[in-house]
Amino acid sequence: MNAFISQTFTMHQIINLKQVILFTGISRATIYTMMDPKSKYYDKTFPKQVQLTIGRVGWSAFEIHQWIESKLNSRVVVESVGA
Template identity: 70%
Template sequence: MNAFQGQTFQMHQLINIKQVISITGLCRSTIYEMMDQDSPYYDPTFPKKVKITQNRIGWSAYEIHQWIESKLANRE
């Protein structure tokens, strides 16, 4: 199953937080909680952010896709 069905993206494309929210169905705060090692929601498998400029971050569209695929493969 392709989590990006109906969406166009480049494998090496960097996407912003709004796109990550749209693709994953997670809210902004949950995404940041999943990246926070001190949070009970921390997920070490969630893709790391990429610092684009001093004030802008993004995520690899490919890594987000792979993360979703791994969640689907490991479901019970």
């Protein structure tokens, strides 16, 4: 018998920096600048890293997706004038 019948299962994926760069279109340097609270380009909404091992970090793919969605939702819609 399958124990997962009528249950919802969400798998969270951890992605590496190259994937974050690919998904966001933002360079490595800019990502780390946005994560630095001392930087004038600091973005407190940018997802935090997940420490995987001593020398390895990753990001939640879901959180990166949410961040991209928030940027898309915050766009100003410009109406055409004189149409």
